[in-house]
Amino acid sequence: MKLRLLFCSILIAFAAVPAFAHHSFAAEFDESKPVKVTGVVTKVEWMNPHIWFYVDEKQPDGSVTNWGFSGGAPGQLLRRGVSRDSIKVGMVVSVEGFRAKDGSHNASGGTVTFTDGRSVFTSGNGDRTPGAATAK
Amino acid sequence: MKRLLAIFLFSATLIAALGVAGLGLRAASARAQAPGAKGPPRTADGKPDFNGIYEWPKSPPGEEICHCSATIFDRKHFAALKPGGEAFLEPRTGDPRHDEPRDFCMPAGFPSGMLSAYPVQFTQTKGYLVMVHEFQRMSRVIPLDGRPHREGLDPSYYGDPVGHWEGDTLVIETTNFKRWSLDDYFYSDAKEYRMHSDALRTIERIRWKDTNTLSYQLTIDDPKIFVAAWSQGFEMKARPDWDATGLYEYVCEENNRCAGGKCK
Numbered sequence: 001m002k003l004r005l006l007f008c009s010i011l012i013a014f015a016a017v018p019a020f021a022h023h024s025f026a027a028e029f030d031e032s033k034p035v036k037v038t039g040v041v042t043k044v045e046w047m048n049p050h051i052w053f054y055v056d057e058k059q060p061d062g063s064v065t066n067w068g069f070s071g072g073a074p075g076q077l078l079r080r081g082v083s084r085d086s087i088k089v090g091m092v093v094s095v096e097g098f099r100a101k102d103g104s105h106n107a108s109g110g111t112v113t114f115t116d117g118r119s120v121f122t123s124g125n126g127d128r129t130p131g132a133a134t135a136k
Numbered sequence: 137m138k139r140l141l142a143i144f145l146f147s148a149t150l151i152a153a154l155g156v157a158g159l160g161l162r163a164a165s166a167r168a169q170a171p172g173a174k175g176p177p178r179t180a181d182g183k184p185d186f187n188g189i190y191e192w193p194k195s196p197p198g199e200e201i202c203h204c205s206a207t208i209f210d211r212k213h214f215a216a217l218k219p220g221g222e223a224f225l226e227p228r229t230g231d232p233r234h235d236e237p238r239d240f241c242m243p244a245g246f247p248s249g250m251l252s253a254y255p256v257q258f259t260q261t262k263g264y265l266v267m268v269h270e271f272q273r274m275s276r277v278i279p280l281d282g283r284p285h286r287e288g289l290d291p292s293y294y295g296d297p298v299g300h301w302e303g304d305t306l307v308i309e310t311t312n313f314k315r316w317s318l319d320d321y322f323y324s325d326a327k328e329y330r331m332h333s334d335a336l337r338t339i340e341r342i343r344w345k346d347t348n349t350l351s352y353q354l355t356i357d358d359p360k361i362f363v364a365a366w367s368q369g370f371e372m373k374a375r376p377d378w379d380a381t382g383l384y385e386y387v388c389e390e391n392n393r394c395a396g397g398k399c400k
Contacts, residue, residue: 028394047391049241070394075254075270075384106394124205 028070029108033099037067037107041091046084048073050124051109053087055095069095071109072124082120087112097123176304176344179260184304184344186258186265189378193251193352193370205253206320209330209356213368221361224331228322232395235322235329240395241388245293245316247338247354249274252320255375257383265299265306270383278308285311291334308340318356333360339367348374 039057051071056064071077074084087093097110109122177185194200194207201210217225228235238244244252254270267276278297285296291314299308318330339355350372357365 045391048386049388049390049392052391052393073254073384073386075386078381078384079378100394 029098038094068106069109071122190372207251208319208321215362215364215366224361243293248317305343310338335360
């Protein structure tokens with residue numbers, strides 16, 4: 001319960017704050033192309049300068065698309081209460097971010113929602129997330 | 137080029153580590169001032185004590201010009217441009233190596249890196265102030281013993297700083313820069329990229345504003361661009377709660393997957 005309160009507090013604190021992009025965001029991601037992907041986490045790279053995590057999304061035709069999401073620096077996320085244990089391989093998650101400009105199946109990390117309803121922000125400090133929420 | 141960059145960043149990290157270790161200090165060192173005493177915390181030699189971890193310099197409340205992550209300069213503080221100075225506030229070119237050099241793990245430089253949205257640790261002795269910024273592990277070793285600037289150095293991204301005390305204010309003058317980004321403005325406006333020239337001279341004035349806030353004033357004196365020096369005031373909040381974990385490692389080359397917008 002305390003954990004849920006913490007995550008809710010983070011959500012409220014960072015909601016509805018417009019922001020500009022941060023480190024490389026503008027070059028890599030298209031703010032006009034929000035994506036929402038639901039699937040199983042297949043890999044987590046908890047590394048600088050940005051964490052990456054990958055999600056398998058099942059398509060209507062039965063095929064599977066593996067999406068890569070780029071988030072903030074590990075240090076930024078740790079101070080926000082998000083650690084390498086927050087997102088683990090095998091978890092089912094919904095991720096909202098912005099698609100890469102190169103048209104690949106990469107996107108910015110943003111709001112990650114778990115099956116129990118908890119959410120965390122994985123983007124870098126100041127990066128915009130869909131819904132105009134901003135991670136600080 | 138990659139190898140040169142790696143050597144540079146490794147050296148910067150090593151200097152930071154040696155600087156802090158060699159001075160034999162912890163940022164949260166015991167301060168000499170008795171609890172309840174008036175005025176700023178002081179070191180054993182009576183100077184204001186800046187040891188600790190801080191948030192990066194931010195505009196005072198109500199003076200922010202955007203919700204950017206890194207702090208940027210407010211153009212209203214700029215002095216008038218000299219003829220030809222406009223060229224340093226040049227548009228983005230579309231070349232990511234020009235427009236976003238940090239995307240390739242190039243150094244942020246000073247003052248841009250100082251304003252990045254990561255914690256900064258100050259370690260202070262009688263003779264030095266060492267600043268280590270979590271972002272890119274930017275490190276600055278600032279002599280406080282009144283020595284002049286070094287001569288014969290090649291221009292650099294972080295310049296050559298020297299400091300002295302003016303009462304309870306620490307004044308740091310930095311010179312000998314190479315032409316580089318002035319601030320992070322280029323992440324918030326695709327039409328403008330702010331460079332400083334190799335004639336840049338910066339002056340930082342640091343003092344305690346209240347018990348947990350440093351006043352951090354930054355003066356930009358760039359006679360190739362502006363007709364006069366100009367200044368902007370910032371604040372740095374002390375974060376003793378960050379001391380338990382300290383600064384986290386930041387190694388840009390570790391997994392920089394999307395340099396120049398091309399993810400791999």
